[in-house]
Amino acid sequence: MSMPIFISHSHQDKRFVDNLAKMLVAAKHHVWVDRWELKLGDSLTSRIQESLTTSSAILVILSKSSVESEWCKRELNAGLVRELEERNTVVMPVVIDDCKIPLFLKDKLYANFNKDPDEAFNLIDNSLARISNPSMSRVEQPTFHTDFSLDWRQRPATELDDGWLLRWTFVDHAESMPFTILSECRVHADDDAEEAFFAAARNDKQIAFARGVLKEIAVKINAKPLVENIEDNLPKFVAFAVSANGHRFVVQFSYRRLGVDQGTDTVVYLDNHIRLALGYMDSVLQDDPR
Missing domain, CATH: 3.40.50.10140 (Toll/interleukin-1 receptor homology (TIR) domain)
Structure with missing residues (x-):
């Protein structure tokens, strides 16, 4: 940290x-x-x-x-x-x-x-x-590590953006395991929320905006932990809504396993990903208005 x-x-x-x-x-x-x-x-x-x-x-x-x-x-x-x-x-x-x-x-x-x-x-x-850099880091766990980064959509939007505004990407990897887990937290916004974000970005406050959204996601998952099971190679999805920075957002998680199939299920702690990212951003930013 x-x-x-x-x-x-x-x-x-x-x-x-x-x-x-x-x-x-x-x-x-x-x-x-x-x-x-x-x-x-x-x-x-x-x-x-x-x-x-x-x-x-x-x-x-x-x-x-x-x-x-x-x-x-x-x-x-x-x-x-x-x-x-x-x-x-x-x-x-x-x-x-x-x-x-x-x-x-x-x-x-x-x-x-x-x-x-x-x-x-x-x-x-x-x-x-x-x-x-509050936008990316690696967190070492006792038996594995988690790499993560934040990015955001540029204007104008392209077909590849799929409508998301903010995106946190996570990769879990352990030397003892022949596979990795890739997960994403994508945040979708309506026109008003998007305009608020890009207004913040023009003042170099886009990370502070993203941090505010992440805090509300953390509140949501603290009330209802987000622990999911992975049975195969296919991507899975879960979604919910949050309110942050005076706007409403739809949060969509995707997660999947990559690498060697060991024939057993794998548990992914999506809620822990959010806590790690938020804890890291908080520790770097402190009272920094970014």
């Missing part, structure tokens, strides 16, 4: 960090900067420890000031321990002056603002896309 990007830095570099953080927010990334987040009376140690533990990535700002800071060294060590435990890239080094690179970071690719600021920012932006 994605959470904010933590920026570890020396307060002597706060001017650079504030500018970088503002640029990242403008690029649709959710960042955590202590001066922005801490309130009067907060425990500095516990809040920073919590953010270091739950953040999706840790941008380590390397400067002559930070490499000598004991506080920054502790934050770096915490990030490196997480990398070892999670076996995943967590620490992303960012060099801003002619400082000595810590030993355990020398084999990492780093963004070098001391050499080319534009190239350095683009490297950070592209590297964070995998954890800051």
